[in-house]
Each structure stands twice: as structure tokens, then as C-alpha cells.
Amino acid sequence: MAVNFPSIDPTQLHPVAGVTLGWAEAHIRKPNRKDVLVISVDEGATVAGVFTSNRFCAAPVTVCREHLEHVRSSGKGIRALVVNTGNANAGTGEPGLVIARETCKELARLAGIAPEQVLPFSTGVILEPLPLDRLKAGLPAALENRKAAHWYEAAQSIMTTDTLPKAVSRQVTIDGHTVTLSGISKGAGMIKPNMATMLGFLAFDAAVAQPVLDALVKHVADRSFNCITIDGDTSTNDSFILIASGKSSLPAVTSTDSPAYVALRDAVTDAAQALAQLIVRDGEGATKFMTVQVEGGRDVAECRQIAYAIGHSPLVKTAFYASDPNLGRILAAIGYAGVNDLDVGKIDLYLDDVLVAKAGGRNPDYREEDGQRVMKKSEIAIRVLLGRGDAQATIWTCDLSHEYVSINADYRS
Amino acid sequence: MAVNFPSIDPTQLHPVAGVTLGWAEAHIRKPNRKDVLVISVDEGATVAGVFTSNRFCAAPVTVCREHLEHVRSSGKGIRALVVNTGNANAGTGEPGLVIARETCKELARLAGIAPEQVLPFSTGVILEPLPLDRLKAGLPAALENRKAAHWYEAAQSIMTTDTLPKAVSRQVTIDGHTVTLSGISKGAGMIKPNMATMLGFLAFDAAVAQPVLDALVKHVADRSFNCITIDGDTSTNDSFILIASGKSSLPAVTSTDSPAYVALRDAVTDAAQALAQLIVRDGEGATKFMTVQVEGGRDVAECRQIAYAIGHSPLVKTAFYASDPNLGRILAAIGYAGVNDLDVGKIDLYLDDVLVAKAGGRNPDYREEDGQRVMKKSEIAIRVLLGRGDAQATIWTCDLSHEYVSINADYRS
Structure with missing residues (x-):
């Protein structure tokens, strides 16, 4: 796996x-x-x-x-x-x-x-x-x-x-x-x-x-x-x-x-x-390796906070497992990460080189097939531009699969 | 489900x-x-x-x-x-x-x-x-x-x-x-x-x-x-x-x-x-209904923080799905909840009426079969006693199953 x-x-x-x-x-x-x-x-x-x-x-x-x-x-x-x-x-x-x-x-x-x-x-x-x-x-x-x-x-x-x-x-x-x-x-x-x-x-x-x-x-x-x-x-x-x-x-x-x-x-x-x-x-049940890079933050702490909110979201992780570009879930995770004065109207979201969301909304030029193409890969970069400073942070994570549940439901048996 | x-x-x-x-x-x-x-x-x-x-x-x-x-x-x-x-x-x-x-x-x-x-x-x-x-x-x-x-x-x-x-x-x-x-x-x-x-x-x-x-x-x-x-x-x-x-x-x-x-x-x-x-x-894929009650905290906020750490932990949730009394995972969640001056030596943990951990360690009288008996139920109370105040908080949550992954991997299809 x-x-x-x-x-x-x-x-x-x-x-x-x-x-x-x-x-x-x-x-x-x-x-x-x-x-x-x-x-x-x-x-x-x-x-x-x-x-x-x-x-x-x-x-x-x-x-x-x-x-x-x-x-x-x-x-x-x-x-x-x-x-x-x-x-x-x-x-x-x-x-x-x-x-x-x-x-x-x-x-x-x-x-x-x-x-x-x-x-x-x-x-x-x-x-x-x-x-x-x-x-x-x-x-x-x-x-x-x-x-x-x-x-x-x-x-x-x-x-x-x-x-x-x-x-x-x-x-x-x-x-x-x-x-x-x-x-x-x-x-x-x-x-x-x-x-x-x-x-x-x-x-x-x-x-x-x-x-x-x-x-x-x-x-x-x-x-x-x-x-x-x-x-x-x-x-x-x-x-x-x-x-x-x-x-x-x-x-x-x-x-x-x-x-x-x-x-x-x-x-x-x-x-x-x-x-x-x-x-x-080699994460439990991992099928995808995701790099989450958050740029343009006021400080490293808030970039990490947002990167981890994305990296921990079970909904984001299951969407990646399914290769489903259900990318609104990433915006939702950015939104609840706890950066309370975040102006979402300034946020851009990239999946590899594909600009998915621009200024907080769907990029008018974004086509589902472009998102789909990236989601099918096993190595994916999620890039979030906050547009409020010069700080950045990167974390690495994996998806959430059936296998993760199996491994952890059976771990002691 | x-x-x-x-x-x-x-x-x-x-x-x-x-x-x-x-x-x-x-x-x-x-x-x-x-x-x-x-x-x-x-x-x-x-x-x-x-x-x-x-x-x-x-x-x-x-x-x-x-x-x-x-x-x-x-x-x-x-x-x-x-x-x-x-x-x-x-x-x-x-x-x-x-x-x-x-x-x-x-x-x-x-x-x-x-x-x-x-x-x-x-x-x-x-x-x-x-x-x-x-x-x-x-x-x-x-x-x-x-x-x-x-x-x-x-x-x-x-x-x-x-x-x-x-x-x-x-x-x-x-x-x-x-x-x-x-x-x-x-x-x-x-x-x-x-x-x-x-x-x-x-x-x-x-x-x-x-x-x-x-x-x-x-x-x-x-x-x-x-x-x-x-x-x-x-x-x-x-x-x-x-x-x-x-x-x-x-x-x-x-x-x-x-x-x-x-x-x-x-x-x-x-x-x-x-x-x-x-x-x-009716949570996605839920097979168990868990009430997490944290008592003896200094304030409601820290009780909620610990209750949510338990309620969100994928490892706790999959253990409940498997009816596996792998209850150390609950202690781990309490420990990383972010209450930084927590004295874990004062913590008791109950699963329904079963005293699992006492003063931060395994209760010497705890028997695996008692934990197993409770874990098999579909309604389970997790009770944590912090021993540092009078505040308390209760949250309700469910387990994490294969079905959750299936539902969220397929949601848009």
C-alpha cells in the first residue's frame, strides 16, 4: 500500500x-x-x-x-x-x-x-x-x-x-x-x-x-x-x-x-x-502522498494551522482517496482552521499547476477534467495562497482509505 | 446504518x-x-x-x-x-x-x-x-x-x-x-x-x-x-x-x-x-453512539477541548468501530488535547461503569473482558475525571467505519 x-x-x-x-x-x-x-x-x-x-x-x-x-x-x-x-x-x-x-x-x-x-x-x-x-x-x-x-x-x-x-x-x-x-x-x-x-x-x-x-x-x-x-x-x-x-x-x-x-x-x-x-x-492505508503548501501568510504559525486543517480533514482525505476533485472541502477546511480574521476573498487554491479557486471563489476557467487529471496522480501538491503576508509552511500527509479503518480496527487482534 | x-x-x-x-x-x-x-x-x-x-x-x-x-x-x-x-x-x-x-x-x-x-x-x-x-x-x-x-x-x-x-x-x-x-x-x-x-x-x-x-x-x-x-x-x-x-x-x-x-x-x-x-x-457510517463526558475540569472550555480530542481521534473512533477496548488511545487523545498543565496522574477513565484507568495508569482491577463487554454495546459512555475543578462538558459522537470512507469517497458520484 x-x-x-x-x-x-x-x-x-x-x-x-x-x-x-x-x-x-x-x-x-x-x-x-x-x-x-x-x-x-x-x-x-x-x-x-x-x-x-x-x-x-x-x-x-x-x-x-x-x-x-x-x-x-x-x-x-x-x-x-x-x-x-x-x-x-x-x-x-x-x-x-x-x-x-x-x-x-x-x-x-x-x-x-x-x-x-x-x-x-x-x-x-x-x-x-x-x-x-x-x-x-x-x-x-x-x-x-x-x-x-x-x-x-x-x-x-x-x-x-x-x-x-x-x-x-x-x-x-x-x-x-x-x-x-x-x-x-x-x-x-x-x-x-x-x-x-x-x-x-x-x-x-x-x-x-x-x-x-x-x-x-x-x-x-x-x-x-x-x-x-x-x-x-x-x-x-x-x-x-x-x-x-x-x-x-x-x-x-x-x-x-x-x-x-x-x-x-x-x-x-x-x-x-x-x-x-x-x-x-507508508502511512496506514495510504494510497496518495500529498504536499500541502500554504503561502502568503502573516506568520508561519497560521500557515501551519491551515495546512494541518487541510491535512487532517477526513473529508479532504477521503476525496483524495477517491481521486474525486471535490475541492470545496479544502476551502471548508481553510475556513474552519481558526484564523479568525482571514479574508477569504483573497485566497487562491492550486492543485499542482491547476488554479481551482481564485479570490475565494471558483476560478471561471477551472474545468473539472483538469482537477480530475491531477487527482488521479499518486503525488499531489495542494497550494494555498493567502495573500496577506510573506510567511509559508509545508506539511506532508496522505489520504484516508478503507485500509486505514481496517488496520486500526484490527490492530490488537 | x-x-x-x-x-x-x-x-x-x-x-x-x-x-x-x-x-x-x-x-x-x-x-x-x-x-x-x-x-x-x-x-x-x-x-x-x-x-x-x-x-x-x-x-x-x-x-x-x-x-x-x-x-x-x-x-x-x-x-x-x-x-x-x-x-x-x-x-x-x-x-x-x-x-x-x-x-x-x-x-x-x-x-x-x-x-x-x-x-x-x-x-x-x-x-x-x-x-x-x-x-x-x-x-x-x-x-x-x-x-x-x-x-x-x-x-x-x-x-x-x-x-x-x-x-x-x-x-x-x-x-x-x-x-x-x-x-x-x-x-x-x-x-x-x-x-x-x-x-x-x-x-x-x-x-x-x-x-x-x-x-x-x-x-x-x-x-x-x-x-x-x-x-x-x-x-x-x-x-x-x-x-x-x-x-x-x-x-x-x-x-x-x-x-x-x-x-x-x-x-x-x-x-x-x-x-x-x-x-x-445517523452520522455517516455510524455503528456506535458515544457520549463523551469530561468532569472535574477547571472550566468548561478545557473539558470541551478534551472531549473533542477524544471524539475526533480517528484511532479512538476505529477502535470503537471494532469493539476493541484499545483504550490507551483515549489516554493519548486526552494527553494531546492541548491542556498543557494537565496532571495526568490525577485522571480516571470510565467506560460506562467500568473503571479502566485510575490516577493516570491502568486500574489494577481492570479486566479486559469488562472493557470488551461495554465495547460491544451500541451506546457507550466515555467518562473522564480530571480531578482539578468542578467544570464539566458533554459531547456526542459516533465511530469511524469503512462505510464513512465509502460514503465520502463516493459522495459526488
Whole structure:
């Protein structure tokens, strides 16, 4: 069902020096599937993350925040990440926190590091106790099979309703030094990240000072994972992590003002956008990939508000599923987006290159067959011109199909 | 597909003295269906309305607002309402306004009243020109067949994707005088009213002074049509109209402080809630009727915000469709509702009488089979206790099924 999902060649995913990945089949929820991942990071790396804004954030998210805070005060860096699927360890109260902490403790014991040097992540069903014993039992095998070349297997091991593993890899030259980036993500449903997405991990071998990496992770998340939506449901477990292993010959990036930072920032943003878009392309039941671009707004916030109103509307999404140019539904979504002083008489609406609505009404030259022609495509741009300023925003989303309902009606069975 | 939709006996819909209703088959979009309705109101009635907050409001909504304003300054009351289905006359710019005004002019000419005494309403496809000639051609037949006993036929004539006509009728005794109320509504999709619903008309024979009726219509809309959602899409055409014909022997209600006002207000609210709930019961593809009650909030606004987050979540809605007690999805929706200082450790969640989550985590006594038992029902109460105040709010919604996707993927074909 995925929409124009690029074929991923496992051999083209570059190892990132200083980072190894190992998986296990721990039977967290279902047997015979990779459901535990350990990512190890050599000493000297910096790690930064952004997490869900959901108030019901999962226990591992709380522990991640604590441990990243600890890193800042202790100077002892993050050395391992552990991810399980099948159970989100969310809505689990105090017992859930104990389980997340015990997981870190066990991995730390096995790897000879401190528990605060471990970041835990979970994804899967909410409100059910995570089987700690199974997870602990899976850790030795995951540690055992760690390899720098395991990015593809790592992507497989974090899938839930994803139909395809999601990974990207890039090599860029900065100031004459090669920098290698590889990353993985998972998504599929409960996707309207607000800080970051369900799970995204992106590692590169440049050295980046902690405050610079903290700035970078926010910059990147706001331009990638925070620009996608599948169903408007912001997950309890969203986490996006950057790992800077520092093994590249590029001198350490210690300021956001340097040309090297800008080059690195753009390369990381590009890779993260690709990862985020893979999530949309493999969105639950997706048959169309839509880019919603809102221009001419007073500020980015109102452009995003309107773009999300379009991207979340079940009526817009079902019309795209049907390839039906029932485009008044887009105007309706613009109208209820909550921009209260919007002058609709200034609004133009394009579908790809077709001008559908002009100055708030139907373009007299618009012909249904032109709309129909665009709607039949699998990649469609919706462009809204507000005519009230210079700001703009872009989000990526998918349609709403029968398959989405089937997947989510059957998810736990 | 409708959920526990009460059988409506056309003979039990009471005529309201001073109000007659006539319909026509005008072939606005499809042949052989009632698609034009005229409601005539005798001289001396007062009429008040609330309308959509969608910035892309339809041309007839703009004209309604103008004409209701005119009534206030001229003292000349509203005498007729005209409704067409098949075309929303929204996103139609200036030409759409001309069409709405021409419609009023033609009806006024035929009925011997002023154009400003007519309120126009449209519902159907957005962004397409309303065929004025067909609408005008249908008006004489609609005027011709007006009868006080036509409430059921009137309900039929405003249906779009509705599967059943929606009407309620009540008789109440106030200060020893009988007051009769009858009303109709339509809905089905693009339902998240914000002022009022798609179309709702409620008439009664008590006399009510204009300022009192203006207050009443807001009070009633906030407790009925503004408490429902099907898909979260606020329509361009939402309109809710109260007609007070003044033919009852009850002395005119001229103050919101009188006991008669309170009795009338409660009767009208009760009838409007019934009409609003009929819309949800016949929501597109609905198989479950859910009441979402949020209690213990600091104010009504935050209770509504959380109730709507639950009611709009595609993941919550598909879980209910599947009768799957995947109730962590409700916690996730509470968490991302946008109440930023929410202490989730204080939240309890009930499904009917079953305590699912306690103090923000799974209730240790909760058994999956208890959740399963409730989920199988067609009427389900979701109750959230926030534990931070005394405010509460209730909304009514339905599930998200395959049928919803089918209906909205096929709507125009």
C-alpha cells in the first residue's frame, strides 16, 4: 500500500563509525519478530533528542528526559539506546517508570556502563504492562549481534504497523571532510508529531558540541518530523534522536555560526525530511502522498494551522482517496482552521499547476477534467495562497482509505 | 446504518400554528428527489439564528445574517425560509451572493413579501455554481403544497447523505398554556458545528420578544448542536434557526428572568438536543453512539477541548468501530488535547461503569473482558475525571467505519 516508497538497498546504508546496532526476538507481544533493538555509541559521542508534547507521555520518554538531563550535569555521555516494539509502556503510571528504569539498569549492567547512560524507547499498545522479564531476556542477544552494518535490520526491528522498514543514508563533504549520516524511523499511525515523530534515530560521525547538537535537533525536527501528519493523533511516545559519534575527520562543530554547522544542518535536515516522508508514504492505508503548501501568510504559525486543517480533514482525505476533485472541502477546511480574521476573498487554491479557486471563489476557467487529471496522480501538491503576508509552511500527509479503518480496527487482534 | 435511531411517526409531529411547510422536486443536483423546502411564517413571529464560524461561510449564510440584521432595524419580520439541497452555494464568491439574493427576491415576489423577509439556506457540494433557474422554477410548487402538517416531508426534503429524515415534536404546558414545538435537522457529514449545525429548524408557537429569542438561540445551540461531532469538519453552511410564531395562548415572553422563559428554554433545549443527537445517530457510517463526558475540569472550555480530542481521534473512533477496548488511545487523545498543565496522574477513565484507568495508569482491577463487554454495546459512555475543578462538558459522537470512507469517497458520484 505504500506510496512511491523508494526501494531501499541494505548495502547502500553506510555504517557510521562509532555506532553499532543489534536486535533480538524477545516475544514482547508476538513471537518470531525482531522486537528489541540496541544501539551502542562509542565514548565521546554527543546525543540530543526531542520528545512528544503529549501530556500522557510514555514512561520511557520521561526516563529519556531525565537521562539526557543527567548527561548535561555529569558530563558522562549517552552510550546506549534500547528500543522495544509491541508495547508502548504508556498510560502505565509509576509501575511503567519502574520498568523503564529497570530496563536501563539491566542493559547498563550487561554493557558495563551507568544506567543514566542508557536511553529507553517503546512503541506499541498503550495502557498495558510491558513484560520486563521478556525484554531483559532479549538484551544479551541484541548486544551480541551488534554490528555497524545493521542499519537495515535495525529499521526492521522497530516496525509496528509499518509495512516497510524506513532508513536513509547520506555522505556529504564538509570543508573537505567526508561526513556519513544514517538514520531509521517508524510510524504508520498515531502520527501528528508535536516535537518529533513516533521514533526516529539519525546518527552521523561528525563531532558536535552538546549545546550545538541541542539546537540542531530542534531545527531539524521542526522541518521534518514536525511537518507530517497521518491521522492527527499525537503519540505518547514520539522521540527523535540525533547521535553525533565524532569519528569523522571534520573538526568538532562548536558553534551554530560556522559554515560547517550550516552544511551539516542542511545535510541532517535533508536526511530527516526523507525519513519523515517515508513515514507518510507508508502511512496506514495510504494510497496518495500529498504536499500541502500554504503561502502568503502573516506568520508561519497560521500557515501551519491551515495546512494541518487541510491535512487532517477526513473529508479532504477521503476525496483524495477517491481521486474525486471535490475541492470545496479544502476551502471548508481553510475556513474552519481558526484564523479568525482571514479574508477569504483573497485566497487562491492550486492543485499542482491547476488554479481551482481564485479570490475565494471558483476560478471561471477551472474545468473539472483538469482537477480530475491531477487527482488521479499518486503525488499531489495542494497550494494555498493567502495573500496577506510573506510567511509559508509545508506539511506532508496522505489520504484516508478503507485500509486505514481496517488496520486500526484490527490492530490488537 | 443509523444507531438506535428512534422510529419517527409522521402523524406524531405536531403542526405549529402560524408555520406551514412546502417542498418541491427541482432537480438541483439529482432528479426525482425533494430538494427544495419553503417554510412560511405568519406575520408577528420572531425568528433568530446562529451560523457557522467557518470563514468560508456560504453565500446564503451571509445573506441570512444581513436579513436578520435588517429585521432588527426595520421591524419587518422574517416571513419565509427557503432551503435547497444538492449544492451548498459555498466557495462561490460574488456570483454566489447574487444567486442567494435572487432566490430571496423571487420567493418574495411570489409570496408578496419583501426580499429581506426571506432567509435562504443551501446544503450540498461546495465550490460549484448553484443552478438558480432550477431553484426558481421549483419555488411555485413548494409554495403551492405548503401545509402545517408537512414536518415529516420537510425533514425529507433537506436530506443529503442522511439515511433517515430527522424530526422531533413536543408539547409542554407553561403557566397552564400548551406550547407546541416541532423541528427538523439534517447532518451526516462535515459535522463539527461551531455555532450551530449543518441545518436545524425549530419552531414553536409561543410568542418571544426578539432580544429574548436571540439569547435563547445561543443558549440552546451551545447545549445541543454545538455538542456534537462526526468528523470534526466544521461546515460552511451550518445554520440553526428558531421560529417563535406567537400563536400560543401563553403571554409573550419578554424577559429571560421569567419562569415562563426558563420553562420554554428547557423545552427548546431538550428538543434541540434530540435533533442534534439524531444527526449523530445517523452520522455517516455510524455503528456506535458515544457520549463523551469530561468532569472535574477547571472550566468548561478545557473539558470541551478534551472531549473533542477524544471524539475526533480517528484511532479512538476505529477502535470503537471494532469493539476493541484499545483504550490507551483515549489516554493519548486526552494527553494531546492541548491542556498543557494537565496532571495526568490525577485522571480516571470510565467506560460506562467500568473503571479502566485510575490516577493516570491502568486500574489494577481492570479486566479486559469488562472493557470488551461495554465495547460491544451500541451506546457507550466515555467518562473522564480530571480531578482539578468542578467544570464539566458533554459531547456526542459516533465511530469511524469503512462505510464513512465509502460514503465520502463516493459522495459526488
